Amino acid sequence: MKPINVALCSFGMSGYVFHAPFAAKNPNLNLYAVWERTKNEAVKKYPDIITFRTLDELLADNKVELVIVNTPSVTHYEYAKKALEALKHVIVEKPFVASTEQANELIALAKKNDLKLSVFHNRRYDSDFKTVQKVLENNSLGQLVEAHIHYDRYHPGLSPKAHKEVDTPAVGGLYDLGSHLIDQALHLFGKPNAVFADLEVFRPGAKVVDYFDVRLFYDTFRVTLKSSLFVKEVTTGFTLHGTKGSFVKSRADVQEAALQRGEIPGGEGYGIEPENEMGLLHAEIDGNENRIKVPTLAGNYMQYFDGVVDAIRNDKTLPVTGEEAALVIEVIEACLASNKEKRVIAL
Structure with a gap:
């Protein structure tokens, strides 16, 4: 080739x-x-x-x-x-x-x-997300009731990249980190029926959204997407509850940090999280209550x-596909309308 x-x-x-x-x-x-x-x-x-x-x-x-x-x-x-x-x-x-x-x-x-x-x-290829996807595919939780996907950090100051702080279309936390979370939700669950969003600007001197709390409404379950730049004690990135139990997983993909250090994709240990970051599955399996660690799949942007x-x-x-990415933007537009009008927006 x-x-x-x-x-x-x-x-x-x-x-x-x-x-x-x-x-x-x-x-x-x-x-x-x-x-x-x-x-x-x-x-x-x-x-x-x-x-x-x-x-x-x-x-x-x-x-x-x-x-x-x-x-x-x-x-x-x-x-x-x-x-x-x-x-x-x-x-x-x-x-x-x-x-x-x-x-x-x-x-x-x-x-x-x-x-x-x-x-x-690329966050579809994170180790944590791939593991969540596998848990759902295995029907380990039964019928899903609710899912929470967070991308929290502690960065109260303004970005040194000036273009990230200008209040113009396609700029701000909802477009930036929100694109990741919305795409992950759509990839797992498909297009929601409706959206409600609370957007805020909390950093002193900031002009663009740096906090969002988005609710996606599906027929039989709900999904919450949330991000804040004032979370010093980060907990789970993924929390899922179903009729058989729960799964919680930290957001711990190591690829970005490895690439920033100059490591080559595909090298020894590439994309493998530390064992202490394994997710916890607490669910009924074969009629028995189980509380077990779930091995994390390797991340791989390649x-x-x-x-x-x-x-x-x-x-x-x-x-x-372009169509999948366009749906992410459609949801973002619905979030903007929801926050402005303070109501649920049907899709």
């Missing part, structure tokens, strides 16, 4: 940590080019990479097949549209775009040009990139 030439639209944290290592490591991808306006950071780590100073120059290179739009979220729509118009396959960092209107336009453009359009919802390769070269279904 001929490797796919990949071009990054930036080499900040996203490029350095989440994309370049996988494009460089995957035998079916070739880390070919990067767009850096003035710096030369990528070539220091990847000496063979080509550096472009403008997006137009990058898109004009016929050797580029796949463009990763990993720039600030307010630019995603514009840059993804330009890449699709230049007949490149596209991966867009989350959040996909600001609105479902923009999402649907990009999806239609990709289909018109027979191109693949995906969004990097599965996402393998899926993109298979989609481009073999016309298989993308690991995350």
Whole structure:
């Protein structure tokens, strides 16, 4: 199989940590080019990479097949549209775009040009989430009653990245961390019937949402998605209750930290959580009450990139489709409307 030439639209944290290592490591991808306006950071780590100073120059290179739009979220729509118009396959960092209107336009453009359009919802490949998914698939909890998914941290100060603190479309905690949690919920449970959301700005001097409490309504169960930047004592990332029992699991995927240290994807111990982070299953099994530790599955973001390769070269279904990512944005829009109108919004 001929490797796919990949071009990054930036080499900040996203490029350095989440994309370049996988494009460089995957035998079916070739880390070919990067767009850096003035710096030369990528070539220091990847000496063979080509550096472009403008997006137009990058898109004009016929050797580029796949463009990763990993720039600030307010630019995603514009840059993804330009890449699709230049007949490149596209991966867009989350959040996909600001609105479902923009999402649907990009999806239609990709289909018109027979191109693949995906969004990097990498948290589907976290060790903790994969383990939760396995517990549900095994029907260990019986009929689900409620699920809580949290992504809490303690960061009361403003981000040093100025673009993350400007009150513009596609910016703020609901679009940022919220995209992860909403995608995880949709991947597990499908589209909800309705949404209620409480959004707030708690950090001194902040202008964008940094707290959210979202309720997703399904026919027979409820899902709560929550995030705050004022949680110093973090507990569980996932709590699920069903008719047979409960499962609780910390949010403990190790991939991001390992990649930030410069570790290579797929190396020894990659994606494996410490044993003390195993989830707890307290449920009735074979008529007996059990309270057992559940081994954690290994996280592996490379599965996402393998899926993109298979989609481009073999016309298989993308690991995350544009339509799936558009549904995340639809839920976010419903959350914004719910918070503004103080009511449940039907989907």
